[in-house]
Every structure is written in structure tokens, then in C-alpha cells.
Amino acid sequence: MGRRVLDVRWNYLAAATVVSLACAGCAASTEASEAPPHRATVPAISQSVADQRGEVVKDEPATDLSDPLRKSGATEHRIAYRSASGIDGDSRVVTGAVFVPAGPPPPGGWPIIAYGHGTTGVSNNCGPSLYPDLLGYDLVVASLIKLGFVVALTDYEGLGPTGKHPYLEPITEGFNMIDAVRAARHVVSTASTRWVAFGVSEGGQAAWSANELASDYGKGLDFLGSASMSPTIDVSGLANLAAAGWLNQVQQALLPMTLAGVAVTHPDLNPAAFLHGPLMANPDMWLSCHGPLVDERSQRAAQLKRDDSAPATTQDQERLKSALADLAGPRSRGSGPMLVLADLSDGATVQPAWVRKGAQEACKLGDTLQLVMQNEQTSTVSGAALAGSWLLDRLAGKPAPNNCSSLPPQPEPTVPGGQPPGTVADNGSIVQPAAASQATSAPSEVSFDFAHLPDGDVPGSIGGVPVATIEAGHSAKPASIASGRLVHGAPIGDNAASYLETMLAAPVTRIGATAVFQRPSGSIALVVWQYSLAQARRGHNAPPKGAIHFVAGATSWKLSLFDATRGGEIGLLYGDYRAPGDFAAPRTFEVDRSGDTLTVRLPDGEVRTASDPRVGQWIGDAACWELYELHPGEAPAAFTKAWAS
Incomplete structure (x- = not known):
């Protein structure tokens, strides 16, 4: 040897x-005495930009609906509308879709749900509204239509035909969701001002951000709450996982997208410092969002090695960690109650500890929050059912549940015996048991x-x-x-x-x-x-x-x-x-x-x-x-x- x-x-x-993790056994406080770390701030919005928010510049009926959407009986409008950049506050045109349930509206008009999709890509033409099946989100959208919502689906800035997508930039995502609600009210005359937000992964972060922004940026609308599934509320731990060789296969496959998207807001980030071997070859495949290249990406992902995603230097690792921390939340107290769901499956892209840590911070800011950490509740379809029930309760005016005083602990893995692994102290240092x-x-x-x-x-x-x-x-x-x-x-x-x-x-x-x-x-x-x-x-x-x-x-x-x-x-x-x-x-x-x-x-x-x-x-x-x-x-x-x- x-x-x-x-x-x-x-x-x-x-x-x-x-690796930064939430303390497994800590109970969260409901006091708003602790501010979150320094993070992105809301830019100034000029009056002219504010006046145009939600203005529909294109409205085309869709005739090629997927089977689930067609069976829902809804009418789909493929739209382009005006929103604002969360980076510089300037006006942007964003694409999306609005779905209107069949039949007469309820008294007071159709409630609106702003739905935020997960990561589809970071390039032009990666927006779900551009495809009949919404890049796989048609089942969730169809279920939301059946619950009696007008669904406002945003593609996010830069995923339509033009522009650049500031991936994981929460303020832009929140603006885009709120303005999609405004656009839906322009398209659907029978829509009410009452609205909720719901999203998964990147969309979970967008829904969370929309909640924070609703009381100010969303003035004129009646915001009732948000539900976020596996939100990318703080994924700065990805940098340490990459250095440690602990990225799972899904995280490795998404790393080229993550780096390319985050480089839009952090141009000093060098994706080449993290992408080696197959991850550096054929960038079009790794950044693709539809077609045969997506299937090829799945096959190539199975061949990746740990070192293929390792940062070249410690400085590169810290640069990525800092960039992702800049985009993290929560940034401020929410405007309404929120439901947060964490995925406990072994292959989760967003680690449940990261989600729980975000929930802890939100509770300290004074939010009304319910955190759910269950395998069976956090797949896209079953999680949508739980979230749908929670959101309907908000429409009904029922009190929102709040478990901030006793957040579910980060569960121990199902390994018999054993001591709890290292956790994180208040100062962020590792505590070795x-x-x-x-x-x-x-x-x-x-x-x-x-x-x-x-x-x-x-x-x-x-x-x-x-x-x-x-x-x-x-x-x-x-x-x-x-x-x-x-x-x-x-x-x-x-x-x-x-x-x-x-x-x-x-x-x-x-x-x-x-x-x-x-x-x-x-x-x-x-x-x-x-x-x-x-x-x-x-x-x-x-x-x-x-x-x-x-x-x-x-x-x-x-x-x-x-x-x-x-x-x-x-x-x-x-x-x-x-x-x-x-x-x-x-x-x-x-x-x-x-x-x-x-x-x-x-x-x-x-x-x-x-x-x-x-x-x-x-x-x-x-x-x-x-x-x-x-x-x-x-x-x-x-x-x-x-x-x-």
C-alpha cells in the first residue's frame, strides 16, 4: 500500500x-430583538417605475394547454408585464402566465395566488410560461386552479426572451411575484385584491420575499400569507459542502446553473473555479432547461465525482459563500403569516437545517410562522396539498398557526444509537459533543x-x-x-x-x-x-x-x-x-x-x-x-x- x-x-x-447549520435542539424565540445578518436591501423605486408596476404589455390566449391544465377548465393568458429590478429599482419587462378558473367568480371576486416555480434554469427562454406543460409545473398549477384561485405565474426576470436572470436575488423575485398579482388583476376583471403567495425551492424563497415586501411594495393589495416549500432562503452552506465533497448528485448537477446565475449579481465570482471534468465540458447541457440536453444532463450527473465540484482555492470557496450569503434571507419581518415546509429526504437539494435556520431567524424577527419538517408532506404534489389547505384557511380568516415557540427540532438521522453530530453555536462556531x-x-x-x-x-x-x-x-x-x-x-x-x-x-x-x-x-x-x-x-x-x-x-x-x-x-x-x-x-x-x-x-x-x-x-x-x-x-x-x- x-x-x-x-x-x-x-x-x-x-x-x-x-458547514453552517441550525442548532438541532434550540427553541426559537418570538421576540423581534435580533436583526438578521447584513443582506441585500430594497432599492429606491421612482414614482414613474412604481406607476407602471403590473402593467400588461402583452396578453395572448394559450391554445396548447397540457392535459392537466386543459382538464382544469381554466383559461390561460400568456403575458408580459412590467415589474422592477431588486438590484437597481429600474423598470423591467417580465413574462408569465395567468390562469382563470372556469365559471362565475365567488362573491368579492377570485382570490389570486402568486405561484413561484423552482429552479428551471438561468438562461433566456427557461420560463415555464413559454411551454405547454410549464416545464413540469402544470400539475401544481392545475391543483391550485381547482382550489378556486386565479393563478399568477411569474417566470422571473431574465427567464423570458430577453434580459439576465439574477438567480436567487430575493428582492427581484419578490417584486416579480407581487407585480404578477397586479398584472392578473389587469387581465381578469373579476379578480379581487386578496392574494397569497406560494412557491417551491427558488419559488419558496420568492414567496418568502414577497411576504416581506407586501406591506410596502404591495400596497393597494390585500396580502393574506405565504407558503414556502424547501425555500432557498439561505444556501450559503453549498460552498462548504462543495469544498468538503459532500454535495449530493442533484446539487452537483445544479452547480453550473447556480454559479452562472449568481454571477449576474456577483460578477467577481468565477464559475470555472468550481467546475472541473464533466462539469466544465458542454456548458450548454448543464445550463439547459428543456429538450434532449436535459435528459443527457441526468445521465452525465450520475458520472460526477466529488472533486468535479471542489473550489480551486479557499478564497474561491469564501467568495461563493459570501455571494450566497448576500442573497440569503430572511431580511425583515414578514407582512403576514407564513407556512414553511422542509424536505427531509436524503437527496434534498435544500438542506432542512438551512430551512430551519431561516425559520428561527424569522421567528426572532416576530413573524407568525409554522414550520413543518416531514418527508411525506414536502414532495411537489403532496406539499402543494398541505400548502393549499393552509392558504384556504387564510382566505377563510382562520387564525394562522404559529410554532415559533417550539419549532420542530432538526431530526436525527435514522441510524440506531449514536450521539448527536456537531451543531452550531450562536457565534457560528462548531460545537463538538x-x-x-x-x-x-x-x-x-x-x-x-x-x-x-x-x-x-x-x-x-x-x-x-x-x-x-x-x-x-x-x-x-x-x-x-x-x-x-x-x-x-x-x-x-x-x-x-x-x-x-x-x-x-x-x-x-x-x-x-x-x-x-x-x-x-x-x-x-x-x-x-x-x-x-x-x-x-x-x-x-x-x-x-x-x-x-x-x-x-x-x-x-x-x-x-x-x-x-x-x-x-x-x-x-x-x-x-x-x-x-x-x-x-x-x-x-x-x-x-x-x-x-x-x-x-x-x-x-x-x-x-x-x-x-x-x-x-x-x-x-x-x-x-x-x-x-x-x-x-x-x-x-x-x-x-x-x-x-
């Missing part, structure tokens, strides 16, 4: 310690013999002991059981890794494994984390410190501590061992701990010892076994047995 494995294998964790005893249900020792397990996926428990598997990616297959061994697929990219983790009832004193190797060999690792790596990785929280970090290949080994804040491995011992005459023969490795002293027991009988006070300080109860390959072409090792106590 070359030293190259030991030098680079943990790079993807090293930068993750600066001290090693602590596990729940009484956790075992004091474990012993896994994989020969007793059937071939297939790794079960959720082995011999009654809960286990978790963690995939760092770039393996042809995730960890599984095959022929009595814990294995994973051949590497299809650099830094392929799979982990098996379990939690003990007390800090670990012994960890070991029997492994087999192939030529040219990958490596195995025995690791004891301060708290659960599975929880930290899933929650995008601070990576735990490791009091034992032992790596072995076919002929060499290294014992280290691990601290991401100090570059990863902190070497204690390393060396070679005599391989058995039969290269494929099993080899047994074990590391014992007594206080601050670690004892390594090697396959050839050699015993080595090292001491360091950080061993006792960082020891935890998370025992972890890893399979790793640095490059494609290396043959994965496999575990036949593993144990810890």
Missing part, C-alpha cells in the same frame, strides 16, 4: 467542519462473522446489533454481503469508500477485523469516531474526530488520529508487515486502547504501541470498518470478520 492512500483518502471530510455513553440498548461488544449472512444487501442489524452503512461513492456497487464477506464494488472513480458502523454502550477499547486482499490491492481501515459518522454525514454536520484511525493494505499500515480541522490524519505509527505466503489468505488486525495508549497487533505477530493524550480526549463509541480504493484499477479488499468492545 503506497503512502498516497494515506495522504489523500480523507480530503473530502477536511473542509466540512465549517463530548464522547458520552450510548443508550442502554447499545451493546457493550460486537462480533460479526459475515460467513453467517446470506448474500445481498447489508441488513439493518447483524445478530440483533443495529448497524449502518455509509457510502462515500465511486464504487460500482455499495457495500454488500457476498460469499461470506463484506465487500463493495470495483472503484469507478477516485476515492471509492464504503463503511460499516455500529454504536457501543461505552467508549471503544478494542476494534479489529479479519480481511482478505487482492492484487493490486485497495485498503481497509479500523476507525473509532467520537460520535456517529453516519449521522454527521447524513446531516452534513461537522465530521467527528477519530481517536483510532488504523489503515492497512496488503503489506503496510499506518496508525493515526483524525481531526478534519487540522487537515485529517495525525500520524502516530506506520510500517510494513510480512504478508502470508498465500497472498489471498486472511489477515487479522486489531487495535486495543488503554487510556491514552494504543496497541496495534499485526498479522505477522508484531505488536506496536503509541500514546497521545488526544486518544483519551477524542475516544467515542462509534466503531467503524472501511473498504477503500484510491483509484480505479485497484481491487477492493474484503472483511470476513469484524469485532469491537
